[in-house]
Structure formats: C-alpha cells, structure tokens
Amino acid sequence: MNELLLLGLMVILLWGIWGFAAKVAVNDMGLQAMFWIAVISDVFIVLYLLLSNQFFPLRLEEKGMIYSAIAGFSGGVAIVLFYILLKKYQASIVLPLTSLYPVIVVLLGIFILKEKITYPNGIGVVLAVISIYLLSK
Numbered sequence: 001m002n003e004l005l006l007l008g009l010m011v012i013l014l015w016g017i018w019g020f021a022a023k024v025a026v027n028d029m030g031l032q033a034m035f036w037i038a039v040i041s042d043v044f045i046v047l048y049l050l051l052s053n054q055f056f057p058l059r060l061e062e063k064g065m066i067y068s069a070i071a072g073f074s075g076g077v078a079i080v081l082f083y084i085l086l087k088k089y090q091a092s093i094v095l096p097l098t099s100l101y102p103v104i105v106v107l108l109g110i111f112i113l114k115e116k117i118t119y120p121n122g123i124g125v126v127l128a129v130i131s132i133y134l135l136s137k
Contacts, residue, residue, distance in 0.1 A: 015099075023091035026083055034083040097135040103128045 025033035049055040109115040
C-alpha cells in the first residue's frame, strides 16, 4: 500500500472518529465542547512540531502570514458554525455535507492557482456538488 493511500485512510478513519466523538460531546456538553476539542488538538499540533524539529526557527514571511491569518480566521468561524450545525442536526447529515469543502479548494486551485485537474477529477467535483444538493433535502 502506498503512503498516500495509507495516510489518507488513516485521516479518514480519524476524522470519522472525530466527527462521531464531536457529536456526542456537543450533545452532552453543548458548544463548550468545541473549546476542549480545540485545546486538545492544539497540544498534538505543538507536540508534532516540537518532535519533528519544525517549531523553530519561526518563518515570518508576509504572504505566508497573510494566508495563515485567512486560514485561521475562516477555519475558526467554520468550526463554530460546524458545531452549531452538529448541535441542531443529525451527524449523518452534517458531517457529509460539511466534508465537501474540498470542492471549494479545487475551484480556487483551478481559478486562482491555475492548477489542472483530470477529467475524472472534474466528474468527481460535479458529483460532489450534486451531493450537496441531495444532502440538504
């Protein structure tokens, strides 16, 4: 099994567990659960950076800092909205629906970064957009 497939399957499994556990936590604790999830997640990120010798030296480049701020802001707002949805709706609907964010990444990659996608990738994006419609019904 190649690295891409192995790590990708691990991410799918762990995000699946994350989504299920987040739903149970939000049902039990309310939206305060997102704080604890964020704190525990941040600890693992810092540990990874320290153990992989990537924490220092800090690289403070203007473009990277601007995009880091955009990513942090949009990710923070998205996670708050995600937990609000998770509190109000079924996890079996919220998780698949919100997991379609890569469609936005693909479109931004095509139009802004001028990335190329294959015909099968394009069909996948179209099917993902159709699934957004079906999941919202």
